[in-house]
Amino acid sequence: MTGTKSMTATKSMTATKSTAMQTAVLGVSGYAGAELARLLLHHPRLHGTAPVFFGRESANDESIALTDLHPQLADNNGSGHGSGSLRVEPFRWAALRERDIDVVFLATPHEQSRAWVPDLLSHGVRVIDLSGAWRLQQPENRAVYKFEDTDATIAATTQQQAVYGMPELHRAAIKGAKIVANPGCYSTAAILGLAPLVRSGWADLNRGIICDAKSGVSGAGKAPTAKTHFMYAADNLSAYSVFGHRHTGEILEQLDLAPQQMTFTPHLLPIPRGILATIYVTLREPMQASAIAECYRSFYKDSPLVRFHGERLPQIQHVVRTNFCDIGFALAADKQRLIVVSCLDNLLKGAAGQAVQNMNLLFGWPEQEGLL
């Protein structure tokens, strides 16, 4: 493969590129960006090929050290090598070709991702977008983001190309995707917790599904606000965005549910990271716990990053700083009321880790590579 990439070139990259894959990260300054940088820098298949980091922090056309943004990524200062010498550059379109970039991770605001992806595709790179820009196929679900597309036709065409980046549901499609719309953190917990049950047809959708979810503060982003102030979040718990959270649409679309069939309630937990979703389902008819367990085991038997615990309920501290989604359940004595608990690290399986999992699929590598 030469330096000149075309739309065609992107399709064959896993087959023909002889040199190491080159990744780039746009928007490395946030929490997900920092995790992404860490994962890519330590990825065994990218060894020796650090990502190109682009960021608006590098103002005035000058780059800054990655470790000025994220001191925890520093090597020892004496050695002079490693991440200590990495730079965050101002973004330039020409850099995509000059640096021979194969895949761009977008850890940018929704609006920026929405605006930039068509141009990125036209430059012959694949995109893994961590924002909510391209996750939703239904306009009524997407409305909550209030996107203002400058060219509706291009936006529509691009949207059709976007694959929802949940490997456990869309493994094959992701492998050939040009745009991977990396799922929301809450959505990942909810969908993985529900998919086996909903797909099996055992859930009584008319009774409604309730997903009571709780997330650590990193989910609210790095911008200092009244709600991310330590004095607001610490020693507290609050529900927010009730009946209106942006991730609801992803759950509806992926599980093929009508709006009134799913109630999703997020809460802000006084912890740095981690999501736990307590999901309430009524079964169409009484069932044995063993059948439910078998349903989940079978569904996830080829998914190395889902840990199913049967009737042992998972908890946040066992998934934090891992890329696992842990799932367990409890069945009432009436054998019909079912509680599924699903939890994950919102910055890893809920963001940067899942993005790397998607990259692994794009490049034809084992999906858990660099994530254990």
Added chain:
Amino acid sequence: MTGTKSMTATKSMTATKSTAMQTAVLGVSGYAGAELARLLLHHPRLHGTAPVFFGRESANDESIALTDLHPQLADNNGSGHGSGSLRVEPFRWAALRERDIDVVFLATPHEQSRAWVPDLLSHGVRVIDLSGAWRLQQPENRAVYKFEDTDATIAATTQQQAVYGMPELHRAAIKGAKIVANPGCYSTAAILGLAPLVRSGWADLNRGIICDAKSGVSGAGKAPTAKTHFMYAADNLSAYSVFGHRHTGEILEQLDLAPQQMTFTPHLLPIPRGILATIYVTLREPMQASAIAECYRSFYKDSPLVRFHGERLPQIQHVVRTNFCDIGFALAADKQRLIVVSCLDNLLKGAAGQAVQNMNLLFGWPEQEGLL
């Protein structure tokens, strides 16, 4: 009133006792005990009459200083007066009469409360029991405690005398009660959050009610265990006692629900104190938010310790260290799916504060006295 009290005497105490009421606390060493001590010591109607503190910490027939158990209750050391000089005595039955005690607060283990209350009544004192010993009238609900009554007849008679100590529901009965069974912390949040709606008949009970509740660690008690270890609770969230928590029976009895109509799920929050319950109800038919708000306002119009916030959802930090139960709600666009959020401080409105509220009723004082 003389030192000789009889069962009859207890009935008329509010009318005839000319001197200050004398309270006693059994089991002051725990978290609820400490709050109870603090509230009673500062209660305006008990001024000058400190409670008698009994506790097993006072071994070998020797008393210990209250402030050795709870240093935060200390006055300055120089003054020599105030709580600094209070003692926790070994319990003696004779002390009840010698100290002319009117009301005994039990902050003792369930089993001890179950065993002692009949004898306490026979000594002519009234009892406010903070344990779960006497809250449940239905044997099938009480079974979870595995009580072994030595005399089933006495236990049954005593049980009939016990009034569930939730002033908002049983104000009149509490005023004349000999035994007030102070409600559980979770139960208080759930029942107060649901009572107006269930009593109005608007909730579709066949669709099931879900109460997803979260509590701070003080709810787990003072005993050091694997689950109260800082390393277990901090930066974590876990569900526990799913489909089997002891407080479920209280909710069923007080709201007159069948077991399959209520799903109650407790979670352990990484905070010292506070409970937030997110309650999911389906209405029988679509309703306006204003009607729901009016239902709650009307129900609690004479309840000074419930704050109803309408469509503003309450949060834990606004109730911690208060005796309020804060309630708010959100209604879905379909006008039928309803979320009620109810929260309180588990050691105050969920324990010691509610106990003092009950004492106020027993003594004929305004129920919020000493609690604002």
Added chain:
Amino acid sequence: MTGTKSMTATKSMTATKSTAMQTAVLGVSGYAGAELARLLLHHPRLHGTAPVFFGRESANDESIALTDLHPQLADNNGSGHGSGSLRVEPFRWAALRERDIDVVFLATPHEQSRAWVPDLLSHGVRVIDLSGAWRLQQPENRAVYKFEDTDATIAATTQQQAVYGMPELHRAAIKGAKIVANPGCYSTAAILGLAPLVRSGWADLNRGIICDAKSGVSGAGKAPTAKTHFMYAADNLSAYSVFGHRHTGEILEQLDLAPQQMTFTPHLLPIPRGILATIYVTLREPMQASAIAECYRSFYKDSPLVRFHGERLPQIQHVVRTNFCDIGFALAADKQRLIVVSCLDNLLKGAAGQAVQNMNLLFGWPEQEGLL
């Protein structure tokens, strides 16, 4: 006393005013402001006379409800009385006279306090200023605030009138003060921990005193910043303003130390409130612990809001939400190296509580009134 107050009038207020004292709070929106509001609303001597609240939150000449700023101050909604109906008004100079205000608490930024106090004095009110505007008499210590006084003469005259509001050191002067400069939170912990020892002449000042202090996040104020973000403060500890914190000058002035004799290092603790100062002193010569204990006991024997614990070291959780400063010490085997631990609640004894203590002195009431 009539509505017309003059400078003379302020001097005699404790003697002649027959009606309740009228307080006002400027800048009630912050953390100290909220605590101040709470303390004043429950103060037994101010019963029935709520403070007048002024704040910039009340934009466009419209007032807002106090409980919109601080929901935790709300009474139950049903009653219609109490703090639920209190308003925060836009400040008007004329209001000082119209509302017959005796004392104004300033919980305003340093610069605003510096600018406004002379005018407030000229309106015949007394001022208790919680900012750092008037605490420092030495220009070289004050330099760190970079005040730009519009009239240097007035500023100098006003500065001379300011009394450092630490009752344990300046009780008599505070009683007659027109301006009470309420001490800084760190300064209070450090000065109270050191004063007995330094005044006794036992500390070897040439060896240097080290005050290693740690504060909860509320000390950093309510403005959302990178450092008050939950993700920065939680699970973390960091030193800051090393060799340059603004409170250093207060410690030097009050203890009459030279700069090189005191090293003061603040750290940001991952807790909402509380300060603990670990203070290292070398004694001029070996001493017995009993002599040190006697020195402290004697010094604070008439100070009801200092609790001296002897050789038991105090900890933050016993002072949080109290107005006490707790002090203890440990002496090395060599009887010469001494560690004093001093701790307090930065919003109470370190701010609003001490301000009320100063108000009590101004009005001739017991200094602990409304603070226990």
Added chain:
Amino acid sequence: MTGTKSMTATKSMTATKSTAMQTAVLGVSGYAGAELARLLLHHPRLHGTAPVFFGRESANDESIALTDLHPQLADNNGSGHGSGSLRVEPFRWAALRERDIDVVFLATPHEQSRAWVPDLLSHGVRVIDLSGAWRLQQPENRAVYKFEDTDATIAATTQQQAVYGMPELHRAAIKGAKIVANPGCYSTAAILGLAPLVRSGWADLNRGIICDAKSGVSGAGKAPTAKTHFMYAADNLSAYSVFGHRHTGEILEQLDLAPQQMTFTPHLLPIPRGILATIYVTLREPMQASAIAECYRSFYKDSPLVRFHGERLPQIQHVVRTNFCDIGFALAADKQRLIVVSCLDNLLKGAAGQAVQNMNLLFGWPEQEGLL
């Protein structure tokens, strides 16, 4: 190399063993044990050779799953490989030879390590002991542990063979050691923060060095106690073991200080992990910051796991879950008062990570292998 190992064999292991090194961990149930298991399971040079885990949890001669002790170490359940299948076995002396074990990590109580090490050595294995059993050469420093050696001669001989396992100070000696006494967590922070300065002779030891250190709760161990209860540790800070902490002796011995030259004060932080030490030193004479920086840079230029930040002070969140010790300093305007801040993760550089670093040296591998 055959299965028969002798004392001689241990000396040549790095040179001649053709197969992978076999490690064993005794006492894997604690926090350091869990970290050690994780590090060894992912160590690139041990790939394919999982450690042998011994533990008392495996009672009745039956083994238990490692992931029952530490669920966070589990792979996904579907795969059936990886750590999910690892067992913790009851310890048997014969197993040392049967499993061809080269190095045993002891994460056992001090007393057990003291008792077992001589026998382990006689079985021809090398030992890396994470307890305090063998760290101290001076009997007066060791006295604090109250060891009761059954054979004083053997104990003395064994003690002489023990090398203090701080690679930055004793790299060469560790490479040939039979017993590596892995340093204490506080000691590591203090010694690394001070060694360059003390060795250079610039610190005025007569003025005394003060080390004010703060540690997360994991340092207190896994046993549930009153002090590790969430309600004690959360929202709190307390000093403990003042003038008597067990790690003091290590600091004195390694820096060759007299007891009165070092004051070491530990505090319990309300965080899971991390230590920050604020160290106060007076220089013999005024110096430039650049000279101090050069002193540290030079001292640690070959130490890949120390990050020296110059005049930028490090903080806990940047070292947690890394094996780095971060060091920075601030110099007063008088150029003589110096504050050094040193911080690390108490379970990694302060325990398990440093143990692996020592193993790397023993085996002749780069010391940071598996630790970045």
